[in-house]
Amino acid sequence: MAVSDRSASHLGEAVGLSDEQLIEMYRLVALTRALDERMWVLNRAGRIPFVISGQGHEGAQVAITWPLRKQHDWVAPFYRSIATCLTFGMSPRDILTAQYATANDPSSGGRQMPGHYGSREHNLVSVSSPVATQLLHAIGIALAAKVRGTDQVAMTFMGEGSSNQGDVHEGLNFAAIHKLPFVFVVENNGYAISVPSAKELAVEDVASRAGGYGMPGLVVDGSDVLECYRVATEAVDRARSGGGPTLIEAKVTRLTAHSSDDQQTKYRSEEELASEKARDPLPRFRAQLVDAGILTDHVEQRLGADIKAVVDDATQYAESQPDPDPSTAMRWVYAEEWPSEAPPPWGFGTAGGHAEEH
């Protein structure tokens, strides 16, 4: 490819991204939306039992995950983190096999409910159901990064409702005391299922709590993809260079019900739902890129066709994969292999990490 093709537009230059990178960011936002919409179709068609959506959160997720180094840094995601998982290396096939709970689903081998993503290969910590527990895992990962001197950054994501959990208080305090390479991202969509944020938080912004823990807290418009990217880059750089943790609160909108089992018109008015559409990050980002001359008709057509093909492929793939073998349900409660030292059952474990490097 000619060098001139890679040159950054004014928009790209302003944020330090090439046009190609901007298009890739846009592709991830649009791909996540298409994949998410496909999940609802599959749910309504009776093919998958449950959907918990990221619609409205995708722009913030892609942009904030973007500055991390893949397969080096770490992410502890939550159930809405589809765009984060795709940005950090999981594929649409990986996501849909988790929805179908197939034997080869990389998140859990079909053991967990849909929406509980994870990948050892991509340093994405396995999601569990009790909210906010993952924050402490990310902080422990950051502690290990500091102790081992690995230059890694750990990031975690959750909703504003979950941010009220005690684990968050305990963890942020610890992360700030030790200036750990850690970034806490709150995706504030204004609701915890049906409870509006006025009944979850006595303060307007979760980020205003950050000062009490001794770390910067930043509020960012989650539908402004490039602003999210700017803020996240700063936070990741600070974490990596020893400056300690940051709390980023992205104000997003939840475009769907809480999940496929929720009926949100019971607690959200038609007017509210209609006006919230204006906060959708996808058309906003698209308009920005079109205006900047980056997203041409040609590029958009190519992306659209590509996304459709990828989502169709993932659907067909997941549909055709076998269910887990019931005889494997009892496996992996404990380690089954002891690669080194004496091998009695419940004996030494791997004794891993007795490495010369230490």
Next chain:
Amino acid sequence: MPAKTFIEAIREGMADEMRHDGSIIVLGEDVGKKGGVFLATDGLWAEFGDDRVIDTPLTESQIIGTSIGAAINGLRPVAEIQFADFIHPAFNQLVSEAARLRYRSNNGYSCPMVVRAPYGGGVHGALYHSQSVEAFFTHVPGLKVVIPSTPYDAKGLLRSSIRDDDPVLFFEHKKMYRSVRGEVPDGEYAVPLGRAAVTRAGTQLTVIGYGLMAHYALEAAERVADDGISAEVIDLRTLRPLDKESVLDSVRKTGKCLVVYEDNRFGGYGAEVAAIVAEEAFDYLDGPVTRMAGPDVPGVLQPRPRGLVHDQPGEDRRRDPD
């Protein structure tokens, strides 16, 4: 072989392993300069420094949750919960997270960590410094639970626990820290998890215990020997995985079984042992499996001539003349 106290063996076990494996860290409340409220980690901070011996804030869920994350990213944390009574704020992290990480990721992730905590009564701890909490955790698939009763086993089992690739809860009876002494070899040795020890051979009755009760069971067996009763004593050492075969072999031989535990009787760990014996050795029993356990009240009671009373500071001074 030099004789050491129970707590010296534990301290040595940690220090030896930390010298051997740079990925081991110790974290908990007061574990640094002070060396722990019982001095189990005394000297570790001086030898291994701030990075590997970490005084945490007073936040038990954080201690466990952070350990899980550190284990995910290549360390082998040995966390101390200052008293087993205060492990409950970390229950969710232990039960929902540490125990399930391997299973829920289909063996993608593991969680090699040890949680040490002093438990048990007899040191004037009343309701909140005396509890036995093992049954909450032996119930949970994915956790291993170890309760040693001798200095030799404490060091050897701690080594195996640290080297194990799954989360291990390691409960230490605090009354034994300084009152129990025993031979501990200097070199490297390990006691495998999941193996009980027959600590006294006998023919007429099997008495099963662990922790401090393993000592009391031995004492009682000696006493009834004078009355011509031959009791076999089993020290379980690891509660989960349970060494079922050693238990069943003994009961099939003796035909009678008494399970002793310090925890509240109802739903205690010994109830599971009793159920297994009843189910799997029924044909060999010539009497009902029996439990001897703590009464079903919060805390630990001590026998006094005027009856059972709470084990409190000052109780000795107030005690009735025997």
